[in-house]
Amino acid sequence: MVLLASSSQQLLANQIILGFEILALIVSVLMIAVGLIQNKSSQTGLSALNGGNDELFSNSKERGVDKTTSIWMFSLGIALFIITIVIGIISNTVLT
Template sequence: MTINLLAAATNNGLILAFEIIAFVVSIAMIAVGLIQNKKSQTGLSALNGGNEELFSNSKERGIERILSICMLSFGAVLFIATIIICILTNTIL
């Protein structure tokens, strides 16, 4: 009986650890999203009918590229952590 309780506590701790990772990554994604440049307003341009940046050939450079890569990486980590939490929750509990 005590082994089952110990295993359940360990499994709940594992799920909690992945939930904390997901929380920290989501906060980091919000912070990076707030720091990113707001030059392209494609949503507003679509509503206004403006397409000044439609065929522009601009590449991200410097800090914009780093923030974009960070956002992509955080998104992948959050996706994987969420899938792991879902699998652990459904198999353990």
């Protein structure tokens, strides 16, 4: 009877982990979509490679769509981080 309870508990834990993994997949696809929508005007990564620092100390604020996509990307990144931590905690505590 104890084996039945632990196997059903593991089955439930596996289903919960699968749900969180699907949620993480959806969040990561949304992050890719928001990243493709973001403004490409700032080339800080490319500037770092070729030594340019034109926009390094510029005083420019994000407005409109740029700010909205930046907030969405930040929020989705935090959500993905939290989902990953929850998956790790569930898999290490329940499934051991």
